[in-house]
Amino acid sequence: xxxxxxxxxxxxxxxxxxxxxxxxxxxxxxxxxxxxxxxxxxxxxxxxxxxxxxxxxxxxxxxxxxxxxxxxxxxxxxxxxxxxxxxxxxxxxxxxxxxxxxxxxxxxxxxxxxxxxxxxxxxxxxxxxxxxxxxxxxxxxxxxxxxxxxxxxxxxxxxxxxxxxxxxxxxxxxxxxxxxxxxxxxxxxxxxxxxxxxxxxxxxxxxxxxxxxxxxxxxxxxxxxxxxxxxxxxxxxxxxxxxxxxxxxxxxxxxxxxxxxxxxxxxxxxxxxxxxxxxxxxxxx
Amino acid sequence: xxxxxxxxxxxxxxxxxxxxxxxxxxxxxxxxxxxxxxxxxxxxxxxxxxxxxxxxxxxxxxxxxxxxxxxxxxxxxxxxxxxxxxxxxxxxxxxxxxxxxxxxxxxxxxxxxxxxxxxxxxxxxxxxxxxxxxxxxxxxxxxxxxxxxxxxxxxxxxxxxxxxxxxxxxxxxxxxxxxxxxxxxxxxxxxxxxxxxxxxxxxxxxxxxxxxxxxxxxxxxxxxxxxxxxxxxxxxxxxxxxxxxxxxxxxxxxxxxxxxxxxxxxxxxxxxxxxxxxxxxxxxxxxxxxxxxxxxxxxxxxxxxxxxxxxxxxxxxxxxxxxxxxxxxxxxxxxxxxxxxxxxxxxxxxxxxxxxxxxxxxxxxxxxxxxxxxxxxxxxxxxxxxxxxxxxxxxxxxxxxxxxxxxxxxxxxxxxxxxxxxxxxxxxxxxxxxxxxxxxxxxxxxxx
Numbered sequence: 001x002x003x004x005x006x007x008x009x010x011x012x013x014x015x016x017x018x019x020x021x022x023x024x025x026x027x028x029x030x031x032x033x034x035x036x037x038x039x040x041x042x043x044x045x046x047x048x049x050x051x052x053x054x055x056x057x058x059x060x061x062x063x064x065x066x067x068x069x070x071x072x073x074x075x076x077x078x079x080x081x082x083x084x085x086x087x088x089x090x091x092x093x094x095x096x097x098x099x100x101x102x103x104x105x106x107x108x109x110x111x112x113x114x115x116x117x118x119x120x121x122x123x124x125x126x127x128x129x130x131x132x133x134x135x136x137x138x139x140x141x142x143x144x145x146x147x148x149x150x151x152x153x154x155x156x157x158x159x160x161x162x163x164x165x166x167x168x169x170x171x172x173x174x175x176x177x178x179x180x181x182x183x184x185x186x187x188x189x190x191x192x193x194x195x196x197x198x199x200x201x202x203x204x205x206x207x208x209x210x211x212x213x214x215x216x217x218x219x220x221x222x223x224x225x226x227x228x229x230x231x232x233x234x235x236x237x238x239x240x241x242x243x244x245x246x247x248x249x250x251x252x253x254x255x256x257x258x259x260x261x262x263x264x265x266x267x268x269x270x271x272x273x274x275x276x277x278x279x280x281x282x283x284x285x
Numbered sequence: 286x287x288x289x290x291x292x293x294x295x296x297x298x299x300x301x302x303x304x305x306x307x308x309x310x311x312x313x314x315x316x317x318x319x320x321x322x323x324x325x326x327x328x329x330x331x332x333x334x335x336x337x338x339x340x341x342x343x344x345x346x347x348x349x350x351x352x353x354x355x356x357x358x359x360x361x362x363x364x365x366x367x368x369x370x371x372x373x374x375x376x377x378x379x380x381x382x383x384x385x386x387x388x389x390x391x392x393x394x395x396x397x398x399x400x401x402x403x404x405x406x407x408x409x410x411x412x413x414x415x416x417x418x419x420x421x422x423x424x425x426x427x428x429x430x431x432x433x434x435x436x437x438x439x440x441x442x443x444x445x446x447x448x449x450x451x452x453x454x455x456x457x458x459x460x461x462x463x464x465x466x467x468x469x470x471x472x473x474x475x476x477x478x479x480x481x482x483x484x485x486x487x488x489x490x491x492x493x494x495x496x497x498x499x500x501x502x503x504x505x506x507x508x509x510x511x512x513x514x515x516x517x518x519x520x521x522x523x524x525x526x527x528x529x530x531x532x533x534x535x536x537x538x539x540x541x542x543x544x545x546x547x548x549x550x551x552x553x554x555x556x557x558x559x560x561x562x563x564x565x566x567x568x569x570x571x572x573x574x575x576x577x578x579x580x581x582x583x584x585x586x587x588x589x590x591x592x593x594x595x596x597x598x599x600x601x602x603x604x605x606x607x608x609x610x611x612x613x614x615x616x617x618x619x620x621x622x623x624x625x626x627x628x629x630x631x632x633x634x635x636x637x638x639x640x641x642x643x644x645x646x647x648x649x650x651x652x653x654x655x656x657x658x659x660x661x662x663x664x665x666x667x668x669x670x671x672x673x674x675x676x677x678x679x680x681x682x683x684x685x686x687x688x689x690x691x692x693x694x695x696x697x698x699x700x701x702x703x704x705x706x707x708x709x710x711x712x713x714x715x716x717x718x719x720x721x722x723x724x725x726x727x728x729x730x731x732x733x
Contacts, residue, residue: 118629
């Protein structure tokens with residue numbers, strides 16, 4: 001066979017196969033076309049696309065679909081905050097609602113210096129593993145100190161301090177709640193930004209025992225209950241002071257007489273990443 | 286006749302010679318006992334006494350209506366000092382009744398012997414429930430629940446576990462040597478309660494005196510026999526024992542009763558005898574105190590609720606009295622070295638599932654850090670459940686619960702063979718335990 005003929009046959013056969021397949025694809029494109037709401041893509045441009053899960057849905061795309069279906073309110077995105085809430089409301093043509101910023105609060109201050117250690121824990125250094133055998137601290141309610149919450153935080157908004165308890169940087173925390181889900185002792189809670197007064201202890205032990213095992217535990221003495229200017233603003237429940245956020249004033253007037261200094265107000269302004277790092281750096285030098 | 290055995294498993298050093306020849310002694314009556322209200326698998330008990338009450342030995346002090354539960358009884362006579370949270374040998378603090386003893390000892394009718402024909406299966410179950418008997422091998426599953434198989438399930442064989450494959454422990458061994466009649470009688474009572482036609486007592490071949498004693502005691506009963514099994518760990522695990530003694534396999538994720546078999550510990554059988562004949566609830570148990578940090582290893586009959594410190598002091602002591610602190614040179618375990626749980630304090634009570642107290646010198650333990658997995662598959666070769674421990678461990682560390690479940694991680698029996706053989710010293714069973722816990726709690730969350 002001559003070379004020229006072979007070239008022609010090759011070109012024709014390959015071109016033919018290509019044309020047939022292209023025709024098939026063209027038909028398939030028309031016939032099997034799935035209609036996706038084009039607004040989903042537009043909503044994804046507004047949403048932060050961080051897939052943090054703070055809204056309760058697995059990711060931003062899922063939230064976009066729920067928003068369009070009307071199943072989710074426009075102020076549900078925690079990572080986006082007020083700006084995204086407004087833009088979403090405008091896009092969806094619904095009334096804009098104020099987005100409340102949520103913050104994670106670690107309700108335990110019992111670190112190396114304060115909490116008694118009565119055991120030696122030599123297992124895997126994660127909180128879940130330590131919690132199976134109650135860890136090495138005598139208090140069975142407090143922070144285990146292995147930092148699973150810090151590992152869970154995607155926003156670089158948490159760190160373990162030198163004392164062995166986690167701190168939240170309130171300038172960085174977006175309120176996704178990943179740390180809350182990671183903590184096996186449930187000592188981290190999500191609170192709206194306007195909550196300032198917290199009892200930094202979760203121990204339900206009786207006062208004498210609680211004081212023995214941790215220097216900053218709530219011993220349920222009831223002084224904050226008496227000092228609270230609104231009756232019933234702070235109550236005692238299961239050997240622990242509980243703040244009623246609907247009524248209790250969020251200032252520190254009721255906390256001054258606390259013998260163990262486990263209840264106080266207004267920590268958020270003080271703890272920023274900058275402040276934390278400057279202290280850490282000073283210590284390093 | 287060849288000895289029965291199961292696939293895979295390991296041969297750890299047994300160290301049983303320390304106590305296997307020593308008679309069971311009664312421990313001194315404790316001055317105070319701490320009785321946790323949860324000593325069994327299932328729902329915790331509700332206290333029936335309050336601070337200041339006077340209780341007598343054998344009085345019921347905690348009960349709950351739940352099906353999977355067992356009541357607890359006062360193990361000494363005296364006054365209730367407090368009902369509060371106290372340390373438990375299996376980890377967290379639980380609500381416990383603390384009794385201060387007055388020194389009185391109740392005499393149980395030890396010569397009483399009822400005829401088995403006079404007891405109906407329902408009566409046996411009722412008495413066992415009231416006596417608070419749980420599996421005494423360690424898992425502490427309420428016995429009355431085991432005696433009540435669901436409808437449509439027939440149990441034809443009851444196996445008594447006399448293997449005691451855990452190193453150092455000899456409590457069951459001594460029970461079989463010293464009280465074989467009680468063991469055989471207890472077995473026939475269990476057989477009657479579930480309507481089984483055959484009873485087998487499985488004993489490892491390294492206990493010839495126990496085999497002889499039990500064979501002699503069982504010579505009168507035609508439907509009870511002794512199965513001699515290979516000395517291998519974990520021969521005493523339920524599923525391994527069934528495979529070795531009757532050549533049946535329990536399907537994955539199922540219970541022994543799905544294979545028509547019921548397994549009980551020999552200690553449980555003795556408790557059955559004492560409960561049904563003497564009306565004595567489970568207020569004391571036999572345990573082994575051993576290990577290279579104990580100067581006088583012993584087999585002791587101990588009241589439930591006596592503190593570890595009290596018992597160790599009767600075996601030559603370990604620490605200064607009254608401190609409850611474990612010196613850093615010693616590790617104290619609730620149970621044996623393979624599956625036992627290290628204790629943080631000696632102020633923990635003996636519970637129904639405490640089969641032994643092992644105190645080991647820290648220097649004799651190898652605890653350098655672990656290295657990377659070299660994929661030698663030593664763990665796969667020894668896993669009695671046929672799992673892949675190296676893989677399960679990694680899934681556990683990576684928190685990949687779905688894959689962990691797909692690779693049947695939940696059927697791990699936590700025997701510890703994989704960690705024992707791992708040349709890289711990887712704490713595989715620890716990771717798997719954590720992963721099992723995560724997998725179970727996540728299932729609960731989804732179910733809600």
